[in-house]
Amino acid sequence: MEKERFFKALSRERNPTHELKTHFNRMLKKEVYPAHSVILGTEEICNKMWFIVKGSAMAYVVKNGKKVPYWFWNENEIMVPIHSFFKQVPLGGYIQVMERSTMLSITYQGVRALIGRFPDFNFLLMDLMEDSHYSAEQRICSLTAIEPSERYELLLKDATFIARKAPVEAIAFYIGVSRKTLNRIRMKR
Amino acid sequence: MEKERFFKALSRERNPTHELKTHFNRMLKKEVYPAHSVILGTEEICNKMWFIVKGSAMAYVVKNGKKVPYWFWNENEIMVPIHSFFKQVPLGGYIQVMERSTMLSITYQGVRALIGRFPDFNFLLMDLMEDSHYSAEQRICSLTAIEPSERYELLLKDATFIARKAPVEAIAFYIGVSRKTLNRIRMKR
DNA sequence: TCTGAATTGGGTCAAATGACCCAAAATCAA
DNA sequence: TTGATTTTGGGTCATTTGACCCAATTCAGA
Numbered sequence A, B: 001m002e003k004e005r006f007f008k009a010l011s012r013e014r015n016p017t018h019e020l021k022t023h024f025n026r027m028l029k030k031e032v033y034p035a036h037s038v039i040l041g042t043e044e045i046c047n048k049m050w051f052i053v054k055g056s057a058m059a060y061v062v063k064n065g066k067k068v069p070y071w072f073w074n075e076n077e078i079m080v081p082i083h084s085f086f087k088q089v090p091l092g093g094y095i096q097v098m099e100r101s102t103m104l105s106i107t108y109q110g111v112r113a114l115i116g117r118f119p120d121f122n123f124l125l126m127d128l129m130e131d132s133h134y135s136a137e138q139r140i141c142s143l144t145a146i147e148p149s150e151r152y153e154l155l156l157k158d159a160t161f162i163a164r165k166a167p168v169e170a171i172a173f174y175i176g177v178s179r180k181t182l183n184r185i186r187m188k189r
Numbered sequence C: 001t002c003t004g005a006a007t008t009g010g011g012t013c014a015a016a017t018g019a020c021c022c023a024a025a026a027t028c029a030a
Numbered sequence D: 001t002t003g004a005t006t007t008t009g010g011g012t013c014a015t016t017t018g019a020c021c022c023a024a025t026t027c028a029g030a
Helices: A001-009 A018-026 A082-087 A107-115 A121-146 A148-158 A158-166 A168-174 A179-188 B002-011 B018-026 B082-087 B106-115 B119-145 B148-158 B160-165 B168-174 B179-188
Strands: A029-035 A039-040 A048-054 A056-063 A066-074 A094-097 A103-105 B029-033 B038-040 B048-054 B056-063 B065-073 B095-096 B101-107
Touching: A001 A018, A001 A048, A001 A103, A018 A107, A018 A121, A018 A148, A029 A066, A048 A107, A056 B119, A066 A158, A066 A168, A066 B018, A066 B119, A082 A121, A082 B056, A082 B119, A094 B082, A103 A107, A107 A121, A107 B065, A121 A148, A121 B056, A121 B065, A121 B082, A121 B119, A121 B168, A148 A158, A148 A168, A148 A179, A158 A168, A168 A179, B002 B018, B002 B048, B002 B119, B018 B106, B018 B119, B048 B106, B065 B168, B101 B106, B106 B119, B119 B148, B148 B160, B148 B168, B160 B168, B168 B179
Parallel strands: none
Antiparallel strands: A029 A103, A039 A094, A048 A103, A056 A066, A056 A094, B029 B101, B038 B095, B048 B101, B056 B065, B056 B095
């Protein structure tokens, strides 16, 4: 069942109590977003954490009228803009689904309640943050320590869904080059 | 006193119990590193979290024999390679002090003990991770959404200590350009 | 303090890149 | 289904960039 998948994605190798799971599941709401809909705007404070049951999404900033993505989420992943959600501050970017997407969501208040009641829950959240932080650091290294073409190869290897689902220009900006340069990279292989 | 500064950097706006503070302080060790010494190597698992009482440090990966920095820490900051420390896995990079530095350290076992005993402590760690994650995300946006010269201006504004303390080449790689390009940027202003 | 090593600014030139452009293809909405 | 809009690959050309180089300066260790 879908709720199980969300909880599984959260808990992974850990073994949280059944009680936590029950309370967690009880708080989930199902949401469906039409293709390309914007879920969250720059000025908004994110008050939900999602699990992508089916679909995908990206977070981007707008520069010179262009969407420059800084994060992608795939099916089966937990989608939460960490800073906006946990600090309850404006997102400073946009989150948009890349296709018609089905999500499960839990509110900020819901998460807070679980934290208060189940100290174990903290560990799950900390794991989430660690992983996210690790990905971000990997991305920084990729953007500074390797060539654009290698970055593209890495993307094809580690995040195939991006190559399949995102517009070319978004992929290009994501790896720090222009659409033209990504085209040239693709021509050469 | 130095230990107070460490705890203050950890707790910030929060108000942890005095008991936590006492136990925390009791676990700290003072360490002094000579200028440019490497504190942690690629294969090592980080088993400490530091507070930089005086000095500064950088984390970098080596690419074609060059040091490409992905993180800098200044005086009064908490230095911890989040992934290696919390997941207890090899660093996958190097940490080096940029000058003779005085630190306070607490071991991984120490942190674990505090987590077990003071659930409050989790919140301090989560704040730490959030902030770190936010900085990483900002850096990703800077590397993809703005021009090298703007990146340099941002660095001068938000992280002056890097411009003052890091070698030119390190600064260049940090903002994703060659030493030559950074030189040209500097010439033009 | 002194000497060797490392870092620095800046010159040259070939290669990579981005801005602009276009026509074809794909996508979307009525 | 169809017409309008968006996305795409690819061409041109000016600009930016990086690799390589060197001499001057700074730095570090004895």
